[in-house]
Amino acid sequence: MLQVSYIRDNREQVLERLAVKNFKQANLVDEVIQLDDARRQTQAKLDNTSAEANSAAKQIGELMRNSKKEEAEAIKAKTGVWKEDIKKYSEELAVIEEELYQKLVLLPNLPHSSVPKGLTPEDNEVVLENGAVPELPANALPHWELAAKYKLIDFELGVKITGAGFPVYTNKGAKLQRALINFFIDEAEKAGYKEVSVPLMVNEASGFGTGQLPDKEGQMYFVNEDSLYLIPTAEVPITNLYRDVILKADELPVKNCGHTPCFRREAGSYGAHVRGLNRLHQFDKVEIVQVVNPETSYDVLEQMSAHVQSLLQKLGLPYRVLRLCGGDMGFGSALTYDMETWSAAQQRWLEVSSVSNFETFQSNRLKLRFRNAEGKTQLAHTLNGSALALPRIVATLLENNQTDKGIKIPEVLVPYTKFEWID
RNA sequence: GGAGAGGUGUCUGAGUGGUCGAAAGAGCACGCCUGGAAAGUGUGUAUACGCCAAAAGUGUAUCGAGGGUUCGAAUCCCUCCCUCUCCGCCA
Missing domain, CATH: 3.30.930.10 (Bira Bifunctional Protein; Domain 2)
Incomplete structure (x- = not known):
């Protein structure tokens, strides 16, 4: 399996190398890059939302210990949205990662520069x-x-x-x-x-x-x-x-x-x-x-x-x-x-x-x-x-x-x- | 196949709802000490994925795997996998 980061950084070279292997689905390369973009965006959204939820949970813990029940309840009330978002984003992420993986495994290894072109x-x-x-x-x-x-x-x-x-x-x-x-x-x-x-x-x-x-x-x-x-x-x-x-x-x-x-x-x-x-x-x-x-x-x-x-x-x-x-x-x-x-x-x-x-x-x-x-x-x-x-x-x-x-x-x-x- | 116990970082092992990416010890790395070494002592010591030009930094996830409960899970519940012990069978 090729590394996505390598594909991103060396797109032209990857395409050129795949051609030596007579690889027909060159479009997969760009699809992989696009999916990885989407993966990063969704990951960022998920991470940020999780970070908010985590810090809220910490605050609640703190408030409960100091028996400030009402303040804790107030924050609790806000967590519902984060929970939904986290669920939504992680589902999205799972779908994207699966799709990315499915395409990635279709890409063969890149042939070394000494590999001759040819079919048979x-x-x-x-x-x-x-x-x-x-x-x-x-x-x-x-x-x-x-x-x-x-x-x-x-x-x-x-x-x-x-x-x-x-x-x-x-x-x-x-x-x-x-x-x-x-x-x-x-x-x-x-x-x-x-x-x-x-x-x-x-x-x-x-x-x-x-x-x-x-x-x-x-x-x-x-x-x-x-x-x-x-x-x-x-x-x-x-x-x-x-x-x-x-x-x-x-x-x-x-x-x-x-x-x-x-x-x-x-x-x-x-x-x-x-x-x-x-x-x-x-x-x-x-x-x-x-x-x-x-x-x-x-x-x-x-x-x-x-x-x-x-x-x-x-x-x-x-x-x-x-x-x-x-x-x-x-x-x-x-x-x-x-x-x-x-x-x-x-x-x-x-x-x-x-x-x-x-x-x-x-x-x-x-x-x-x-x-x-x-x-x-x-x-x-x-x-x-x-x-x-x-x-x-x-x-x-x-x-x-x-x-x-x-x-x-x-x-x-x-x-x-x-x-x-x-x- | 039957019964029971258990899976935590490189290892041993603590941890039964919040201060836990995780005590303590060992190991390892670097430093101090030493003529040199041991002992002693100090510091450090997981991985992955983001953010950032990069380093620094920072966010997220991971305590067998997956799901659930909860504002919050190593810790509670469910499913699966694996290991160990005893019994049975057996090269």
């Missing part, structure tokens, strides 16, 4: 490519066939017990899951992230804090009986750890990592692009989250991007880094890098990570502040990224490392898997 994924900017694309034999298989051949994943069994998009990992497939999770967590800890293990369900306030609610509830599974949402990413519980918190300056940066399953309804398309592990309703992911001083947030974003890249390098996966264009970015992000690995058998790039700086968009909703050098409270910046999501990593590992003898496990993973080959 084709307009994303390739920042860099790294790693050699492997030469596969002519009979190379896509990962879903490899998974069947080596009995790593049983998709049908998942359908039986739950439904499509909930695979069952078996044998070395199950081991590989656990190995990747531990490898990713260990690497994150080496990079200074503290591991947390968090609930997989969150309440509505948490969904609001990170921006999934209102509006995107369709993407989350909802437990009606208890009004809880299954988390679509560990970003939600981990970032919400700091909701309604004022951090001391020396507590920044906060660096957390955590592994969780992620649940996504993804009511979407079918076909080759979502076959196998390409798109699932449940998958495992290690997430990294930082809460930082605004002055450092873009340096931190680069560090997080470098961390994710280092994982891909260690796993020997060819990858590229994209700077998402305005049209492809998430609602709350100011700048997003996507990391994609090259799937040799599918002959296409698969998104395996997304690293974003939310600036104050989340912290404003979360009321996540820190005390700055002047001792004043200030909104912190939040960032997060996948480091990494498992399914597509597994997909490319299986596909890219397939040989006549079986599938070769990357060296860094062998201490975790305790086997070198899937065969």
Whole structure:
């Protein structure tokens, strides 16, 4: 959520930035400003009336104590009007604030100046490519066939017990899951992230804090009986750890990592692009989250991007880094890098990570502040990224490392898997 | 699931209708004291939104949340949420 005061002070810039995100309802900006004007006026009227009523009440108390009953009654007689006005103004204020809020939540975050204009994924900017694309034999298989051949994943069994998009990992497939999770967590800890293990369900306030609610509830599974949402990413519980918190300056940066399953309804398309592990309703992911001083947030974003890249390098996966264009970015992000690995058998790039700086968009909703050098409270910046999501990593590992003898496990993973080959 | 107790500032904790944004203590910050530290001592120490060019100042709101009674509510009433204890169930 954008800050109203910022919108007021930087109207032109806000409009210009929103245009980069192809935001269509630019009129909302002026409506927000007008509503805020109205809010201030009504607030002032309410405050002034309350002040009068408060001082009258004090006088009455004083007079009663001195048993000047008649004078007290005289003042009492005047309070009726104030009471009515106070009621009227606070009702007005509530209506205005609600309207303001409803419009404010429709405004996406402002994209950073480096965000390219554009509408579709084709307009994303390739920042860099790294790693050699492997030469596969002519009979190379896509990962879903490899998974069947080596009995790593049983998709049908998942359908039986739950439904499509909930695979069952078996044998070395199950081991590989656990190995990747531990490898990713260990690497994150080496990079200074503290591991947390968090609930997989969150309440509505948490969904609001990170921006999934209102509006995107369709993407989350909802437990009606208890009004809880299954988390679509560990970003939600981990970032919400700091909701309604004022951090001391020396507590920044906060660096957390955590592994969780992620649940996504993804009511979407079918076909080759979502076959196998390409798109699932449940998958495992290690997430990294930082809460930082605004002055450092873009340096931190680069560090997080470098961390994710280092994982891909260690796993020997060819990858590229994209700077998402305005049209492809998430609602709350100011700048997003996507990391994609090259799937040799599918002959296409698969998104395996997304690293974003939310600036104050989340912290404003979360009321996540820190005390700055002047001792004043200030909104912190939040960032997060996948480091990494498992399914597509597994997909490319299986596909890219397939040989006549079986599938070769990357060296860094062998201490975790305790086997070198899937065969 | 059943019964009971309770939710006050960073923490402990007082406060049952007016002088309460809230005693006291602890913690923390700064100063004094000290060769240095501890002890001692003094001062300060919530957040948000207004007004003001800004600082100073000042107004309003907030004692789990929302509503009500009252000229006036942390304090009385209602609803909801949460925590704790005991019992039941149970990984």
